[in-house]
Amino acid sequence: MIRRFSSAAVLTAALILPAAAQVDLSGEWGQKMHEDAPERGGGPEIGDYTGLPINDRARMQADAWDADKWTLLEHQCEPHPADYAVRGPGSMRIWEDMDPLTKEVTAWHTMIMWMNPERTIYMDGRRHPSEFAPHTWGGFSTGEWVGDMLKVKTTHLKEGWLRRNGLPRSEKAEMTEYFIRHGDDLTVVTIVKDPVFLTEPLIRTSNWILNPGYAPTPQYCVPSRELDHPVGWVPHHLPGTNPWLYDYARKNGFPEAAVRGGAETMYPEYQQKLATLPIPPKPGGADK
């Protein structure tokens, strides 16, 4: 009798205790583009910094940005860094490494469709590398389960971008993520803290749906000379000379101050200030 009870207790405990470890993230996931589609699909417009907690340094660098940068050989084959990759259009494959003896998951891997960047999320408790170690697009990631959520800490990111219009994210930034699965839905929460370009953490969510039929398309990028440039030429706008900086605001009838971004533009209270700001005339007098 006692033995039977003990066996039942052990069985019950086995069913309850490892609940977190039972969340399986592996599989093919299709991205749901129902949020921020203009920014994430076609791309953000020049000068659209709306709703981001950036500082003046980020603003100044983005104002100088010129899309001709992508014509340079040394910039053509850059994938999105890990904090931005989940925002871009593209499915994602997730798979795991398992210890052959203990059967514990020792690492999770992700690969996004766009340029196939792979990440490894170590689950074996290892330390993050030295400050002298190289930085990568995926950074160095370690994970732990918090309830049913996979919490991931990432350091050693390469310098990247907050938006594809030149808003920078520094290599000093660190990222915390939460991978949350509900049935066939997956939500990835990214929290980026950047002491160089952000005044508050930038928190974004991206949603995915299980898509077992997805097969990743191999993508290999080799730079090729598309235009002749002088050696060492770096396209950029000198301060105060970017002619397109306010096209986005004027075209959409937004106050110019509002599209410059900053932490206050993230919060509902900003609507009160927004109502007091002058709206620029649309190009060609279209607003008349």
Added chain:
Amino acid sequence: MRLAWGPCLLAAVGICALSQDESTGRRAEIEVLHVKANVYLIAGAGANITVQAGDQAVVLVDSGPAEFSDDVREAIRKISTKPIGYIINTTVDRDHTGGNEALARGGFFMLTSANQQRQTASIVGHVNLLNRLNATDGKQRAATAGNWPTDTYDGPDWKLYANDEPLLLEHPAAAHTDSDTVVFFRRSDVISAGDLFDMTKYPVIDRKRGGSLEGILKTLNHISLDLAVPKENEEAGTYIIPGHGRICDRYDVAIYRDMLTIIRDRIQDMVKRGMSLDAVKAARPTYDYDGEFGSQTGPWTTATFIEAVYDEVTANPEGKAKPNK
């Protein structure tokens, strides 16, 4: 010198030491990282020290300051027990050359068999480096004779071979100083670039010793466009070790080059518009990059960087680098 294998972060090859120079109180947190193939990085002992190890001997690029030589030697011994054959200096500064004499001692002179009984490593540098190190201010020389190069080259490049690997030495005219050397470990695919760039600060343009921003830019473009090849997606492949700070790849060099070019262009534009140095400083042409590279304290601040660029642009408004001699 006190040495303790302490609780600092374990590096890629598991070597880490805390040491203190009791005469100065300076502390070094030495780390050894495997970079790629035959090449390692000793970090934390002043300037970065690149180590190439193989069947023949140990090759060092730079030697750190003298006070950390014992710790550096101990770190080297964790990588290889072979004698030190070459010490190649990337630049003249004491934190790159101060350990030359101490680390060369007991080495193996690789360049000529006649000198091998000297039991000292060959110290290699551009001839300008020798001239800078033995220069005198009327009272004393810039460095003691034991730290001077034993073997110099006076052209734009020199080729050596060690540990089954070509070592390509290139002299960028007028970069950080006029005495610089970039070392390319061709088989290992690693470049040791010295003080041409530093991912934590603006480059030191030592104009008093022949340095120039244009020379730095020219060399960074050469590394970025001619020498370094990324493995995939602008990542890894050729690794570049700067004089200070972390291991880099081509992308890192390219964005650093971008930053310097943009700042040069801004200051050049301001000079063309007749702005004084004070007006340029007030306009803050580096403001968007200061969070990553700027400094308000120490010997090389944002202000001194702007002054150096302003002086160079004013003297040479066309922005042409001096020709490689």
